[in-house]
Amino acid sequence: MSKVTEGQLAAGSLVLKAETKRLNFHYGAFQALKSISMPLYEKKVTALIGPSGCGKSTYLRCFNRMHDLYPGNRYEGEIVLYPDNTNLLHPHVDPIEVRMRISMVFQKPNPFPKSIYENVAYGLRVRGERKASIVDDKVEQALRGAALWDEVKHRLKHLAFNLSGGQQQRLCIARALATEPEILLFDEPTSALDPIATASIEELITDLKSKLTILIVTHNMQQAARVSDYTAYMYLGEVVEFDATDTIFIKPKNKATEDYITGRFG
Amino acid sequence: MDQIALKEIRDLIARHKRRDVIFAAVGLLCVSIAAITFTALVIDMVIDGSPRLSWDFFTNFPSRRPAHAGILSAWVGSTLVMLVTAVSAIPVGVAGAVYLEEYAPKNWFTAVIEINITNLAGVPSIVYGLLALGLFVYALGLGQSILSAGLTLGLLILPVVIVATREAIRSIPGSIREAAYAVGATKWETTWDHVLPYSLPGIMTGVIIGMARAIGETAPIITIGALTFIAFLPPSPITSTFPFVSFEWLMAPFTVMPIQMFNWTSRPEAAFHQNAAAAGLVLLLMTLSMNALAIYIRYRLRKRIKW
Numbered sequence: 367m368s369k370v371t372e373g374q375l376a377a378g379s380l381v382l383k384a385e386t387k388r389l390n391f392h393y394g395a396f397q398a399l400k401s402i403s404m405p406l407y408e409k410k411v412t413a414l415i416g417p418s419g420c421g422k423s424t425y426l427r428c429f430n431r432m433h434d435l436y437p438g439n440r441y442e443g444e445i446v447l448y449p450d451n452t453n454l455l456h457p458h459v460d461p462i463e464v465r466m467r468i469s470m471v472f473q474k475p476n477p478f479p480k481s482i483y484e485n486v487a488y489g490l491r492v493r494g495e496r497k498a499s500i501v502d503d504k505v506e507q508a509l510r511g512a513a514l515w516d517e518v519k520h521r522l523k524h525l526a527f528n529l530s531g532g533q534q535q536r537l538c539i540a541r542a543l544a545t546e547p548e549i550l551l552f553d554e555p556t557s558a559l560d561p562i563a564t565a566s567i568e569e570l571i572t573d574l575k576s577k578l579t580i581l582i583v584t585h586n587m588q589q590a591a592r593v594s595d596y597t598a599y600m601y602l603g604e605v606v607e608f609d610a611t612d613t614i615f616i617k618p619k620n621k622a623t624e625d626y627i628t629g630r631f632g
Numbered sequence: 633m634d635q636i637a638l639k640e641i642r643d644l645i646a647r648h649k650r651r652d653v654i655f656a657a658v659g660l661l662c663v664s665i666a667a668i669t670f671t672a673l674v675i676d677m678v679i680d681g682s683p684r685l686s687w688d689f690f691t692n693f694p695s696r697r698p699a700h701a702g703i704l705s706a707w708v709g710s711t712l713v714m715l716v717t718a719v720s721a722i723p724v725g726v727a728g729a730v731y732l733e734e735y736a737p738k739n740w741f742t743a744v745i746e747i748n749i750t751n752l753a754g755v756p757s758i759v760y761g762l763l764a765l766g767l768f769v770y771a772l773g774l775g776q777s778i779l780s781a782g783l784t785l786g787l788l789i790l791p792v793v794i795v796a797t798r799e800a801i802r803s804i805p806g807s808i809r810e811a812a813y814a815v816g817a818t819k820w821e822t823t824w825d826h827v828l829p830y831s832l833p834g835i836m837t838g839v840i841i842g843m844a845r846a847i848g849e850t851a852p853i854i855t856i857g858a859l860t861f862i863a864f865l866p867p868s869p870i871t872s873t874f875p876f877v878s879f880e881w882l883m884a885p886f887t888v889m890p891i892q893m894f895n896w897t898s899r900p901e902a903a904f905h906q907n908a909a910a911a912g913l914v915l916l917l918m919t920l921s922m923n924a925l926a927i928y929i930r931y932r933l934r935k936r937i938k939w
Contacts, residue, residue, distance in 0.1 A: 435813060437738065466816035476807040479830060488825070489815035538811070545815060 382448050383408040383549060383579040384429075389443035389455075391424060391433070398424045400603045401443070406549070408448075411571060411580040413594035413611065415587055416626070421603040422583045423473075426551050429454065429581065430468045431461035447548070466493065469542035470551040474558045475534035477526035477541075482509075482518050485526050485537055489545040504544055511577075512540035513570050532563025539570065550574065552582040556589065568593050587627060591615050599623045674916070681909030689910060693863040694892065698903035703911050705862045706892035709778070710847060710918075712866060712881060713888055716782020717789065717846050722839055724786075725793030726828075732794070733801045734823050753791035760788045761855025769856050776857035778866060779882040784852050789842030796838020800831035833933035840926035844919045850890040860895040862887045889915045 384406040391399035398421050406412055414422040424433075431454065433439040445454040447467070454464050469489075477485050486505045495501055505522075509515040514536040518529070526537055535555060542550055552571070556564040571580060571593045584590050590597050591611060598608040599620070607614065607623040618624045625631040692702025728749075736742045764784035774780045804827055812822040828835075866884035869877060889911060896908035 430814060432810065432814070435810070462816050462818060465814055470814040472807060472810065472814075474807060476805075476811045478808065478811065478826060488812070488817075491825075492815055492817045492821055541811075541815065 380410075381408040382406070384448065384454075385444075385446045386425075387444040387446065389425070389428065389441070389445065391421075391428060391442075392440040393424075394438040398603050399428070402603075402605050404598055404605050404608045406579060406581060407596065408579050409575055409577070410595040411575050411582060411593050412596040412598065413590035414581070414583045414598050414600060415585070415590050416600035416606075417631075418585065420600040422600050423553055424603075425600070426470075426553055426581060426583045429549065429551055430465045430470050431455070432470070434461045466545065467547060468549045468551060469545065469547035470553065471535070471538050471542050471555050473554045475531060475538050477529075477534050477537050479525065479527060481523045482526050482529070482537060483522040486540045486544050489541060493545065505540075508540040508544035509537075511543045511574070512536045513566065513573075514540055530563070532559050532566060535559060535563065535567060536570065539567075543574075547578060549579045549581060552580065552584075554583050554585060557585065564589075587615075599626060601626075677909045677913050677916070680906055681911070681913040684906050684910035685913065689907075690914075694861055694895075695863075698901060698907055701896075701904070701907055703889065703892055703914065705865060706887050706889045706911065707914070708865055709858075709862075709886035710888040712778050713781045713785060713853075713886065714843060714847055716779060716882070717785040718839070718843060720783055720786035721789050721793050721842065725790050725839075726797050726835060728790075729794045729797035729801060730823055730828070733798050734819060734827065749791050749794055753795065756851075757788055757849055758851040758855060760784055761852030763787070764852060764856050775883065776859075776885055777883045778886045780856050781853050781858060781886065781888070784856055785846040785849060788849065788852065789839075789846050792842035792845065793835075793839055796841070797831065797835045800834025800838070801827055803834065804830050833930050836933075837926045837930045840922050840929075844922040844926075847888075847918060847922070848890055848915065850888075850894060853888055853891060854894075858891050859885050859887050860891060889918070 382405055386402050386404050386406070389399055389402040390397060402425060414425060416422050427433055428441060428445060433441070441455045443455065446452070447454055452459060454468075478488065480488075483505055486508050487501050490501050490504055495504075506515060506519075509518060514533060517533060518524075518537075526534060529537060535558075539550075539555075555571075556567050559567065568589065571582065574580060575595075582590075582594065594611045596608065597611045597614040599606045599614065599618075599622075601622060607618060607620045609619070613619075614623060615627060618627060622631075688700075689702045690707065691704055692700060693704050694706075695701040732742065732746065736745075761784065764780060764787070768774045768780040768783055769776060774783075808826060808830070809822055812826050817825065862885060866881035866886060867878060869879070869881055893908045893911045893915070896904040896911065899905075
């Protein structure tokens with residue numbers, strides 16, 4: 367942790383939302399993450415960068431226990447969520463409870479083949495919300511939060527597949543927002559989008575951090591520099607360097623980070 | 633490139649293209665064998681049977697006089713048996729497939745079940761008839777009834793329903809399941825709200841194709857003891873007194889279309905053979921319209937879902 371962040375923590379301007387402690391992750395016999403330890407600050411955007419296969423998506427998917435869906439995966443270590451000190455990876459913690467607190471937006475837009483409205487409302491329905499007026503309100507709120515409301519308010523009953531790629535991705539963001547998560551995970555959210563749609567998603571991410579904590583995986587270094595406050599550079603399953611984004615991009619301490627940032631590697 | 637080399641290449645291409653032409657000709661011949669046979673069969677049946685097709689043919693019971701004989705008991709029997717088949721095979725088959733795809737752990741036990749299901753699809757239908765005779769007719773005491781026949785055909789098409797449902801479930805991309813899990817859905821919610829509705833076109837196609845096979849089955853139905861001559865209908869499912877529905881028809885004796893046909897073809901009089909052709913025509917139309925319905929459903933529902 368750098369001097370700057372320690373100072374800010376002491377001054378109380380930075381609050382820890384989650385902390386990863388000595389996290390190892392195995393796909394069967396293959397160890398994909400090696401002893402990862404790093405903080406996640408509240409209402410900040412933290413970016414994970416690194417070459418393909420470095421484990422950044424694997425790490426992201428630990429936060430909502432996505433790996434539990436497939437057999438043969440194993441976690442060691444902790445991801446502690448504050449303020450309640452819950453270790454997300456503890457075997458007694460239900461992954462469904464974790465996913466109700468931490469939402470995720472995927473690489474490719476993956477709306478359900480249902481209406482725009484039903485896509486956003488699904489998380490609320492899973493939580494047992496049956497009152498139509500409450501669902502209506504929260505759907506509108508989430509669509510506004512994802513900067514999509516004005517484009518779709520007259521066609522909420524239309525199929526989500528009729529939206530453009532960028533709109534579909536914002537719909538997926540609205541779906542993730544509807545349940546008011548504490549942390550929002552983004553797994554390369556713009557890699558399937560054109561530059562204009564990418565810009566609107568990036569703008570949205572910057573807006574969203576006033577309300578929640580964001581962890582984003584990106585293979586685009588400019589994107590990390592544009593949207594994030596903190597950046598972790600990962601290589602071969604390890605976090606090589608974690609620091610404020612400015613520090614990582616202007617004065618990285620590690621030679622490997624510098625080589626990657628400057629394009630000499632990766 | 634000089635002229636000689638160029639000519640060599642052109643000769644080579646010409647030789648290779650000749651194989652295209654030869655295969656196209658052989659392929660056309662193979663397709664024609666199937667198409668011509670089917671067309672000849674249909675035309676022959678239409679010529680023989682169509683003069684007998686009339687309203688009376690559908691509303692008359694079988695009779696000793698060919699001109700008065702009809703298929704009323706046969707088509708009602710076939711319809712009711714198919715109803716029992718659908719009601720028994722669809723829930724069991726779909727639930728089994730969902731379990732295998734979404735819930736079952738991937739171990740040797742599941743592998744054995746899977747191999748069994750695949751093999752079950754290849755078991756001759758008469759064997760199902762023997763099983764049903766022992767199990768439904770005698771052991772469970774269901775007798776030679778519509779219920780026994782429906783359950784037998786239900787067993788027969790169960791592998792088809794399971795395999796089709798599994799294929800349909802597998803065609804749903806993992807990203808959709810992950811999307812549901814990511815908002816906090818349980819396995820059951822993911823299955824019920826997403827996997828099943830999105831695989832419905834595939835499931836329905838499989839079910840209808842299975843039913844189209846079942847409606848033409850004769851051997852297992854004869855084995856469990858369908859009647860070849862029956863001049864009354866099963867009791868009506870709707871009654872005038874409370875509770876207004878009756879399930880007595882399930883236990884009624886019956887006949888089905890293919891058995892009626894078989895009965896008529898084994899008569900010496902040519903007029904009965906005409907009746908058989910007409911009944912065959914009706915049966916063929918029933919099967920074809922079921923297949924057409926399957927294609928239509930697949931087309932309509934899949935248009936909405938593009939991954």
